[in-house]
Amino acid sequence: MTSTADRLVEFDEVLTRYEPVIGLETHVELGTASKMFCGCATTFGAEPNTHTCPVCLGMPGSLPVANAAAIEATIKIGLALGCRIANWSRFARKNYFYPDIPKGFQTSQYDEPLCVAGHLDVEVDGTTHRVEIERVHLEEDTGKNLHVGGATGRIHGADHSLIDFNRAGIPLVEIVTRPVPGAGRLAPEVARAYVTELREIVQALGVSDVRMEQGSLRCDVNISLNPVGDLEWGTRTETKNVNSLRSVERAVRFEMRRQAAVLDSGGRIVQETRHFHEDTGTTSSGRSKEEATDYRYFPEPDLVPLAPDADWIEKLRAELPELPAARRTRLQQEWGISGTEMTWLANAGALGLVEQTVAAGASPGDARKWWLGDLARRANEAGTELGELAVTPAQVAELVRLVNEGTINDGLARQVLDGVLAGQGDPAQVVEAQGLAVMGESDELVAAVEAAIAGAPDVIAKVKAGKVQALGALVGAVMKTTRGKADAPTVKRMLEERVLGS
């Protein structure tokens, strides 16, 4: 293992000499209640080794039975990616020796996966990139290792390891792309956009919570470089452990820069597994792949073949929800906004929130204004996602209604929002409890207006001399004495009536 810092070529310079080819293998942990081949629960964060049984521990004589919901979820992912669903598919044993694999093999699929030959279109910088999907297959997750005795829990230098088999046997869908050439300088963004869109699709299907930070969506990124114009692709590396969307982009970028430096100096790229390091954004060499390639796959004798018939597949196709790309197109039309605005909404994670706010009665414009404006700012300040703010789309819609009815103005609405976010109830309740409604032409307001006039004879003189816009200062003074609760146009009219006698 080398620990010297890798030499790197500047990203822009890489592209003057080399073309990247990327490929992605994405693992999605399905959100089934029970494991793939046994009835153990899949709950995240349970006490170690409390969700295991003879099947997922690989005890001799135990027999697996496939989880119907996991099969259906995999077929749905395949359908959403435009794949052909196999009418004959089998599980296979992938044999290798590692402590987190209790059986000595992983039950996976080899040459007969459930879904093949699909595609996913992603948009980057206004251009569409088609990512071809080679296969979608179903397998089982491994246990979790905890390394003891080394620095910061790393496997290197560890004294021994501790295994928790709760995760072993949880259904895992692997989605493999074909190599993607031609992305050029956009390769890092295309890789990220692909994983982002895939995550959206899986989320829309409701088959996984796809939380990268909890490992229910994991990414391996393959990258190779070839000299510009070469027809033959270079040797690729496979970077594992890429656990955020941002990291997908960073990993591609780093490997391009590192490989270019190796090739520049006349070196060869070693086909190997590399590990991504979140803290530094770098990759380092892992196990050499040559050692591990002899998986001796063979058909799993304990599980009979899957043969989804046309009726079953069509039933599942009919159950597919509207997919994210179609939904974005529809909403963009319904809301009459530009593609750029749509991208902002999507990137801010506000699409669903705006949609629900509109469904609760707000206009698309008002809903967008609040979510991308005040609420986005507050989420940003609090360092959380928009969806995690303590306000519901229905409450935002109510706030909009109160403003449009004239019960509150925009300034008061912000105070009402503070109350809602502080858990004081719905907007109308906060208005009531804190007396935040706009003042009508009450005695209090009349008094405030007259006090403002009495206190500024110089302004009155200017106005009477024809400088009507000087009244603005008095409007401000009244708003201040009423702590923003007055309605500015009403105040202006009252001032004009009294000063100009209209």
Added chain:
Amino acid sequence: MSSISREDVAHLARLSRLAVTDEELDRFAGQLDQVLAAVARVGEAAVADVPPMTHAVPLTNVLRPDEVTPSLSRDVVLAGAPAAEDGRIRVPRILGDAE
């Protein structure tokens, strides 16, 4: 017809993490050859219109509903392990010094 070499056996033994002596390599190579020869007779019987099969039963789509059933108690699970620590199964160092 010798299809399994000494090297093949050594390779398989290493993949399976089995310590096999030199004498055993010779012995197992011979035995495995006999096993393969016996199984190879199936190939003589196979004809072009019979697809390769992996299961003797004519069943497909044997599935279970996605329902949780009770797991083993952790004490029972850990009792079967050579060593345990903090509710987890303890295993020796995974990476050897050479790696």
